[in-house]
Amino acid sequence: MKHVSGALSGDPESGVKIPTRRALAKQQTRAKVLAAARRLFSECGYEGATIRDIATEAGMSTGAVFANFTDKSDLFREIMFSDMATLAETMREAASRGRGVEDALLRAFSVGYAFYKSQLPLARAAFSVSWLPEEGVELRFSDTAQALRDLITEQVQLAVERGELSQEAEVKLRGDMLFDCYLANYPEAIFLGWSLEALQAKARDQIRVILAGARRG
């Protein structure tokens, strides 16, 4: 492949590396496959969408799909991870606008529930996959999943630093408890059709009781 990249790898004088045409084409193909996969997973769920369907939707051959992704779970994982990364950022941002730790956490939780409620079949597929022995472990142990847990814990830490919660707040343990409750409300959020308001009311009560013992004064 040297002959290709040699000819196209950019302007040697400026020293700036421009992606080769082939690399660009590959990137575009990947993006196209991912977009098609996202549409199909959203419509048909994980089990309902086949690689063949995804290829057709993307307007390419199954071979072209397989040249970019090892299998369906690889595709799904890529979508999940990119969603989780986006979500983590949005949740952190929402939390930063909170007045006090309870409000910050509630805003972060709400962003999560609203995000997955807006794309139910995909969310349902994600939560089913997250319990599969292999894919589930990979998803849960990923840095991306950890980042979500961390940002909740971070809110507790910030509250300790602001003096809102006591120094003995057991930040890590409380953060885990909050995140556990956040996740445990998902069956209500994505399967039982709870409204965002109902979810918020439940989450608010949970946050309160978990933080109450750490409040100062």
Add this chain to the structure above:
Amino acid sequence: MEFETSVLGAPKLGDVITFRSGGLFEPPPGGKLVSVRKSQKEATRQRVLDAARDLFEAQGYEETTVREIARKAEVAVGSVFTTFASKGDILSQVMADRLEELYGELDRVIPHLRGGVADRLRSLFAIHFAFETRRTKLFLAHIAAAYDWTLSPSTRPYGRNQRLRQVVRDCLAEGVARGEVSADQDLDVVVDALMAIYAWTYRLAAWEGADAAEMSAVFDRQVGLLAQGFQPRV
């Protein structure tokens, strides 16, 4: 043999080993044809449940097919489906039967619980941890089922079992009566939080190889933090 009393008579509550040791479910000798047929149907059902439980635990719920369950139970696939609507239904029933055993243990232990409400909760959940880690994979599949929207309404995944919640709720209500739990605390909020934290503690077993004692230790600290939140303000 012991299994005769446990299978054909009333099962001894909490008696896990004798309850599981069966497999030879003969219809009672000399019974009328109708009762033989009925008990054969019951025997088939029990064989399916036993086979399913062992397969779910050995190779995982997802990996187990109804066909495999039928083969192990030595019944036709069709007769599995005359009794159960789906694999999820089988799992629900396996767990419901297991919970009977668990309730048996709880019923025996609850009258002897001592100490404050936090300690009582810790004891209740310690029994759960000890019980469920005998078959961790099975329990994880049970939790996972709560996220499976293809289940029929008759199935009861983790968290939708009212009796389990009730045991925890009763313990908290007693705490209110003794003045250890704030009277204006919404008990369902605490129950929900405990159920959530309890379930997620299993990630330690699933992915870090923790045993019941290690999980109980982590959970005990979390109960302590929660108790700070629900005890009456001084």
